[in-house]
Amino acid sequence: MTSSMSRIYLGTTGMPVGLFSMIRNRFREKRASILFISSISVFVLCLLAGWISYILAGHRLIEILYQSGSTEFLNRVIEEQGLHPLEFYFTKIDSLFYSLAAFYSVLGIICSIWLLGISLFAKDNVFKKYLFVYFLFGVLLFFVRLTRVAQHYNILENVFFGISLAPNIYRVLIPFLTFLLKKAVPALSWLNSASIWNFIFVLSAFPLFHKYLEKWFERKTCFLITVILIYLLPVSFGYDYPSDFFELMVFITGYMLIRDRKDSFLYLLIFLASFDRPTSIFLAIAYFISNVERKNFLNISVKSFTYFICWLIPVIGLIVARGVRPYRCNIIMVAKEIEGIGSSLLLRSHTFFDFLFFLFPLLFIYAIFKQEKECRFLRRNIMTVAIIFLVGSIIGSIHEVRIFYPILPILVPLAFYPLFGNQNERINPINVKQI
Numbered sequence: 001m002t003s004s005m006s007r008i009y010l011g012t013t014g015m016p017v018g019l020f021s022m023i024r025n026r027f028r029e030k031r032a033s034i035l036f037i038s039s040i041s042v043f044v045l046c047l048l049a050g051w052i053s054y055i056l057a058g059h060r061l062i063e064i065l066y067q068s069g070s071t072e073f074l075n076r077v078i079e080e081q082g083l084h085p086l087e088f089y090f091t092k093i094d095s096l097f098y099s100l101a102a103f104y105s106v107l108g109i110i111c112s113i114w115l116l117g118i119s120l121f122a123k124d125n126v127f128k129k130y131l132f133v134y135f136l137f138g139v140l141l142f143f144v145r146l147t148r149v150a151q152h153y154n155i156l157e158n159v160f161f162g163i164s165l166a167p168n169i170y171r172v173l174i175p176f177l178t179f180l181l182k183k184a185v186p187a188l189s190w191l192n193s194a195s196i197w198n199f200i201f202v203l204s205a206f207p208l209f210h211k212y213l214e215k216w217f218e219r220k221t222c223f224l225i226t227v228i229l230i231y232l233l234p235v236s237f238g239y240d241y242p243s244d245f246f247e248l249m250v251f252i253t254g255y256m257l258i259r260d261r262k263d264s265f266l267y268l269l270i271f272l273a274s275f276d277r278p279t280s281i282f283l284a285i286a287y288f289i290s291n292v293e294r295k296n297f298l299n300i301s302v303k304s305f306t307y308f309i310c311w312l313i314p315v316i317g318l319i320v321a322r323g324v325r326p327y328r329c330n331i332i333m334v335a336k337e338i339e340g341i342g343s344s345l346l347l348r349s350h351t352f353f354d355f356l357f358f359l360f361p362l363l364f365i366y367a368i369f370k371q372e373k374e375c376r377f378l379r380r381n382i383m384t385v386a387i388i389f390l391v392g393s394i395i396g397s398i399h400e401v402r403i404f405y406p407i408l409p410i411l412v413p414l415a416f417y418p419l420f421g422n423q424n425e426r427i428n429p430i431n432v433k434q435i
Helices: 002-006 017-029 031-067 071-078 086-121 125-148 155-160 173-184 190-213 219-236 244-259 263-273 278-291 297-322 334-345 351-369 376-380 382-395 401-420
Strands: none
Touching: 031 086, 086 125, 086 190, 125 190, 125 219, 155 173, 155 190, 173 190, 190 219, 190 244, 190 401, 219 351, 219 401, 244 263, 244 278, 244 401, 263 278, 263 297, 278 297, 278 376, 278 382, 334 351, 334 382, 351 401, 376 382, 376 401, 382 401
8 A cells, every 4th residue: 555655656745646747738738828828928018018118218218319419310210311309209209109019019919819719729739830830930921021121101002092103003902901900000000001911911821831732742741841931932022012922822722722623712812812913814824724625625715714804804993993004114124134134143133043042943853853753733834833934024023033922832832742742642634514
């Protein structure tokens, strides 16, 4: 009896082994909830500390800096030049502080909802861990992008009120969403409101890409490929428009719908995405390329044409509603492309090498290993990649790497499928009777 009792105690501590194991297991079960509560608590404390510090000492600090002749510093902070009375700085920096406070508060609310959703609704513990990692990467990548790209302070407002130039004047979806958020939180600036939407798109893109990859790869491989994509993206952070990650999500979703034969939803996706950028036409092209055979050529052509009409209606409607506007740049960019490539070869610019680094290694991996095994859907859509690249090079710029985001959902899995793809994955061509 004494011997058996001694086995359930840890030396002289008196703590039962069973109790210790129960506490440890309970901690493991609740680890996600503990992480969620801890993260939110730290954020709330930091936010409160910032508010209290500014309320108690903010104006006093500005007054000290002003009286000490530090107006150059104050002018840099609020992006004004010249000397101004003290009240001017109070007003301007109050506006800056409240805008930033509102911005970080909304980000905190989004993070709270996101973490709570992962904790409550992700039942698979392994996938839950992936989601937490994607969340962390998404937050960090958002701030990396925010601090690297050239910020447009008035472009969204100008687009919303119809005073911008083409092609931005026809990209109304994000400015409209930005206006709605700014209406709900008036302290937010146009730029911060748009950035919050982009934050949501960044957080959403990586779990969506992971699910997209699961058709072809084991779960751990999906995770690793998604992380590779995350580390690749900062190369494209040279130019800013808040819909970049929205466009990436559109094409991930669109290719998934085409691949999985959920064609009806593709109409709605193409229609809505056309209010953001006209690049959604490439989804209609991808549908045709993915499914056309000699026996179903007519049927697939007709259905592809209906997707084209679905794209054309909002594009024409926006031109009619907003009028024909001059372009803010040349429509054909070939001369600028050649000039930029020459500048890079003379080591005066990095953009051409950024472009090569962003896309070429993926093509090289595929070219080296494609003899191992190939996926019919991905192999066919090499033609879609070529079309997007050609159009982007002619009317866009290879130096603005972000415009090639629609290529990534094809090119990234294409590169790694010969090495890690599921050999049992088969997607049969559409039967004529299905149309």
